[in-house]
Amino acid sequence: MSERVVPPDARRRRRPTKQGVVLSEELIVATALRLIEEHGADALSVRRLGRALGADPSSLYRYFRHTDDLMLAVADELIGRTLRTWRPSGDWRADLRDLGLRMHASALAHPWAAVLSSYRVTGRVHEIQAVETVLGVLRGAGFPDAEAVRVYHAFIDQALAFGALDSASTALPKAAREAEAAVWRATYARLPAATHPHIAAAARHLVHDMPHSSYPAALDLLLSAAAARLAEARTQGRPNDVTGHAG
Known part of the structure; x- marks a missing residue:
């Protein structure tokens, strides 16, 4: 796709295409994700995607300005799939371990997409939800704001890096x-x-x-270090005044 802007109110097509397909952003993203896993990094051409959808390639511009815009949507969908399977227990350390392992498993389930999207910042709804969620877990446990951001940064980067590393190996x-x-x-x-x-x-x-994969061991080391930092913050009387389980 080339750089091409379509007004937001014109991006949704409710009637079927000539091939009988009713397009939606969700359908396009799911199809793009499938193509990436089948064909690798070169899958996201507008022609190939249109053919897979049974739609005129130009109709995709109603939803995405270009292929990079679509790639960000694919990355955000991977985040969303992880969040939809995760339920917090109230124990911050167990919750982050579970979330990290789910992120890693999602990457291995979609290795090419994980390799292509691990370094991207989408600014989309699921990524925003993930940032809010992890910071909420950390602040609820009592981490001071600056420390919560440091732990969040290390936690997310570690999960994404191992997801990309192990996905690249899986794709061999x-x-x-x-x-x-x-x-x-x-x-x-x-x-x-x-x-x-x-x-x-x-x-x-x-x-x-x-x-x-050494990810589970690396994750445990990170969480142990974070727990030690939290204990230090409590000793110094610096935890946030945020209601939540501080286990």
Whole structure:
């Protein structure tokens, strides 16, 4: 899509296209997400999307100004899908762990879209909801505002980074993934203690751990550090006066 602006009140088409398709922003985003997963980064051409929708490609401009606008909508939809499955318990640490793991699982379910969208800031409804939600959990636990933002920033960036990293690995051909996993057994596990004493001592753990994502462990480390910062803030008498579970 090229840069082309359509007035907001003209962006919705209620009657079917010539092919009988009633377009909506939701349908276009869902179709775009499917195409990205099927064809990768080059999927979002207006021609291919129009063909998949059975619609005139020009009709897409009623909803999105260009493909980057659509990509932001796809990124926001991934956030929305995660939020729709998450329910807070009132325990800030358990809630953030659950949310982080759900974000990571969503990325792995849509690896190409996760790789393409992990570094984007959408400013759309679901992203705004996510920012409000995570800050609410942190401020409700008693984090001072500045500390809440620091923890939020680290939490979100960590989830997005691991989502993109592990999604890129998932998107590799199966043979390539298996070959890389085998390196830990075929190379690292066979290094002699005489030349590589530390690798040799930890070899069985490397073989077991390294083929798997370290995100759950990294997330736990982050949350432990955040809990320590919260305890420090309480000791110094700096928590926010926000009603909420402070566990």
